Structures are given as structure tokens and as C-alpha cells.
Amino acid sequence: MQRRRRVKRILIGAFAASAVLVDAGAAAAQAAASNEQVAITTPPAGSAAWVEDESLGRALPDPATADAPTVAAFFASLTEAEQDRLVQIYPLVVGNLDGAPPALRYRANRLAVADERDRSRARAADPRLGPVERAAAEARADDTARLLQKGRQILAFDPRGRGLVSEVYGDLATADRISVLVPGSDADLGHFEQSGDPLRGVSGMAKALLAEEHRQSPSAKTAVIAWTGYVTPSGLGPDAVTSRLAEAGVPRLLRLLAGLRETSSTSVPPALFCHSYGSVVCGEAAPRIKDRGATDVVVFGSPGMGVETAGELGSGVRVWATRNPTDWIGNVPYLEVGGLGHGADPTTAEFGAVEVSSQGAAGHTGYFANSTASLHNFGAIALGAYQDVTLRDSRQP
Template sequence: MGRFRRTLVAAALTATVVVGTAGWASGSSQLPVTGPPVGTAAWKAAGLPDPARMTVGRTAAYIAGLSPERQRELVRNHPDVLGNLDGVPLALRYAANSRTAPAAFAGQQVLAYDPRGRGQAVLVYGDLATARHVAVIVPGSDTDAGHLGRLVQKATALREATGGRTAVIAWAGYTTPVGVGIDAASGELAEAGADRLVRFTDGLRAVGAAEPAVFCHSYGSVVCGLAADRLKAKDLVAVASPGMRADDVAALNTTARVWAAKDATDWIDRIPNVEVAGIGHGTDPTAPEFGARPVPAAEARGHDGYFTPGTDSLRAFAAIAEGDDLR
């Protein structure tokens, strides 16, 4: 009976989205990528510590205790593991991932690359080691290592809007839903993504990067909502959100400033803000009762227009990334 109820609710939510988005097709079910990186068996066979048992802090301490020669050896022999361990110094991760990432990433600062499933990648724009301000963009559905175009556009637009002062991270570091279907309506992929996002921000702190402002687009805001109470962030910005799986800001249990943006032309506004039997994501973060700080978005258009150069929303995002208050 419970399963039947979940199916009915999911069907109703999906139908609402399909009608509201001119027939966007339902998506296929995805399995989240979890666990230690590819190459872990060879890493452990070489007598190296099990990544699955290492906290970010222990990872940072272990790598810091190695000689430069030993660190370079790990880059050569175990790049698939080293490049994906949060807490490893930035330069080592960039060097490792330059060996494992496909040719399409040549010349980019690749902070993580995981080929499993549809593939995940984390790209950095700017000098993450020295930037006074850092922003992380967490994308929604249909984003993976082979489909980064829109995410990269958002990241580069935000960096340019800050005059190049903010280092921006395009974080395609979790398994996103494909299209609109049960995955997009449920929180299972978001729960797995939240764990990965928390570990990632722990890793930023471990290598001395500035505490980030995290911009969470669409389903990415569900990820951020589930991670909020553990996330090392100074700001959380819910953009085009279907809900954050919280009734209000207080329920997020975060010390970060919480913001929300939604434009009047965004189809996400047609999504029912309910959560029943694990389906749906709850209160609209732009609703007054949620208590988030409003972000102007009158000049944004559609579901993906918030980072468009020249819009009020992008100007506001740049100000938030640099620690300003819009009030």
C-alpha cells in the first residue's frame, strides 16, 4: 500500500511538471555513485590507507606527512585515487586529475574526476588557494561529466560578475536525476549527494580555502537542504528550488545566511510544494514563511536564466559571493 501511494504521488507530481514544461519527458532511474574512488584496490594493495576509513582531516594529515618525492609518486602511480580524495592539497589533485580526465578537460583545473556511472567532475575557475572569496555551484538534473555546458556557463558568468575576484567551483560531484521522474521527485539521489557535498566542503577547509558561498540550483537545492546542518558554508542560495526538505530556515539548522531566488517565468513555480511519503521537497524557499533572504530575480528568464550576464539575479549572486548583504 505504501509503495502504491508513493507511485501515485510521484505520478501526480511528474504529470504536473510535464504539463507545466510543455511535455518534458520523464527521466530514467539512476543509481547514486558512492564509496571510495576507482583504483582503491590497487591503492590498498600498495600498503596505502583505506580511503573508506579516512576522514578528511586524517587524509590531509597523512598526505602532509609524506615527502614531496612520495607525493609525486602517488600522483604518477595512483592518480585516480589521489585526485578524488578531499583533503589532498590542490596542486596534487590538479596534477593527478590531469592524468585521468578525458581530453575534453585538457587545460582545465580539474579538482575531481570520477568515471563511474554517467561520470562526475569538479572544475575550478580562479585561484582557489589564494582567493579571498569562493563560490560553489551545485547543479540540478541532467548534469554529469559529459554534460557540463550549462554549469560551466553559470560558473564563468559568476566569476566574471565578481570582477574575477571570486574563485568559482562547478561542482558536478554527485549523481543527478535524468529528466523529470521519480528521482527528481524523491530525495534519494540528494541524500547521497549531500554526503559528498559535505565531505567536499570539509576538504576545502582542510586545504585552507575560504569558506564558500554555495549556490544550489533546482534539484541541487534539495542536496543543499539535506546537507545544510553539516555544510561548511557562509551562504546557501536556493535558486529555482522545488524545496529544500525543510519547513523553514530554522529547520535547516545552519549558521549560513540562507537566500532564495525564483523568477516569475520559471516552470518550477508549477511544482506542488508538498512532501508526501518521501515524494516532493516541501516548502518553497521563496515563500515568506520559509524565512530566506530574498534575491531579486525580475530580470531572469526561465529555469536556467538566473546566471545570465546583466541580470539582477547575477548581480545579487556576485554580491553574496563577496560577502555583501543585499538589505
């Protein structure tokens, strides 16, 4: 047993060191200091009281077990006054129920976000707390205050831990095509938006994708969801080289997709754009995606999808992959040993994905930069304009 644990520690170190060597100093310090994260797998605060609520004379759908069709049917049966009452009393529950009307969830999450902002401001001003706790509370207050800006459509919000948040860009009610951005390590409430470098945050990626769709097809009705709906690895520590957090995030991603089937008008399955560790989540989810047609799964900057070939992901998905030559993730070992690592490189011919060009993109987060082939291709795939996708030229590095 001790020998097995020692081997596991050595392998973890090897994987992390490979990434650190190519991403340099700050990442090395982060990897050394990072801790294993606690996955969020239970319903949000207020769920216990919600389940016990008998004020409507009937049971409310259990957030832990009710499927999206059940949730959708429940809300469709309510009067406007009954919906308003539930939003006011249980904002975190309504705001996170996949299958509930998106407009209702936006309203509920606005209340939940405001509550967290006010709670954080009170903590930041509490003289009984130490300077570190007060600074963290002030940062949380700032992060939540930004989410309350006019016009923002927060589809999900959970203040537990590092904070989970998902936002819709565009109109889900009228969209003919929907895309979901699934981010990788370090994605959370505090990193949802990156003011200094917007494309490092999932919010910036989603906005760039929506703008590219409109550039390619100005009349297209599209929506993009920036989905920070699972607890991601922090830094380059142990969590980044195992699928533990990805496996915990899969049911949450599948519930999102099930909810969209109930609440959107499009008959086209949402396309998944999976960055870095997010491609591990998509790889774990892919065999369980059974939609109305093939789901486009686009992986970029991927450490692997947990399999050796795209065929292992099932017939319900169409897999696209890209990695630019300056992305440090290409130097991470593409293998799986004893639960460590994420399998084969999705950008190889042997894997079997459609490899698209990312010419012009630079680094691990540069795939949505203006005028890059990757952004053009992502927009074309999101629109279903597959004839406009440019494949990687084998002569490129």
C-alpha cells in the same frame, strides 16, 4: 502494500506531470523514458590497491573512511617524489581525495581524464560494438578531451556511470572567497558544458559567477567550483521527486567542504549556490554544516529544501532564495507526502529565507544571464557584499 505502492505511483505521476505540463513536449518524453539512477557512494577505482599499498612503510589513508585533516596531514608528510609516485599509480584516488593539495589533484585528474579519453576512443573504433555503443564512446571521448584543454583545473573526476566532474575557476590557493555551484537534474560529464547554451551547464554558471565577482570587485581574490560531485536525477522521473539521490550526495558535498577547510587559506566558509534539485542536496546537508561562521546557501529555481522553514536547516547557514516568474519550477507542488516532494517553497515569507530579486532572469536556467538582478545578487553574496544585494520587491510578479 499494493494500495500503498499504487498511491506512490499516482503521486510520482502527479509531481512529474506538473513539471511536464509547464515544460512541454521534449521534457515529457524524457520523463517517460527516464530510469532511476544508481548513486555513487563508494571510493573510485584503484582504492582497494591503494589501501593495500605498503611501499611507503606505512598505511595510506583509506579513501572510504579518512577525514580531510588526516588526508592533508598525510600528503604534507610526503616528499615530492613520493607524491609524484602516488599520482602516477593511483590518479583516480589522489584526484578525488578531499584534503589532498588541489594542485596535486589537478595533475592526478589530468592523467585520469586522459586514460578515460583513450579508453573511449578505443571503444569508439571497436568494430565489435554496435553503433549505439560506439556513438556513446565517441561522445565520452569528446567530453573528456575538452577537459584536457590547457589551463583547466579538474578538482575531481570519476568516469563511472554518467561521469562526475568538478572544476575550479580562479585560484583556490589565494582566494579570499570561494563559491560552490551545486547543480540539479541532468548534470553529469556529458552536460558539464553546454556549448549551445552555456548557462544550462554548471560550468557556464560558474564562469558567469566568477566574471560577475570580478566586475563588481576587480581586485577581489575569488574562486568558484563547478561541482558535479553526485549522481543527479535524469529527466523528470521518480528520482526528481524524492530525496534519495540528494541524501547520497550529502556526504560527498560535506567532504568537499571539509577538504577546502584544509587546503584553502580563507577563513570564510564557501558559499553554496544550489540550483533546482541541487537545493534539495543543500537542504539535506545544511544541518550538518558546522563551519567557522555562517555558510551562505543560495537556492534558485528550487523545488524545495526538504523542510517547511529555513529555521529547520540549523543555525550554521544563512539562506537566500529566488525564483523568477517564468521559471516552470514554480508550478511543481510544494509539499512532501510519503517521501515524495521536497517541502515548502523557499521563496515564500513563511519559509524565512532572504528573498532576493531575480528581475530580468527568464526560465529555469536564466539566473546567471548578463544584466539580471539575480546574477548581480549572486556576485554580491559570493563577495560578502551583503549591503549590495537587492531584495525582491513585493510589487513584482
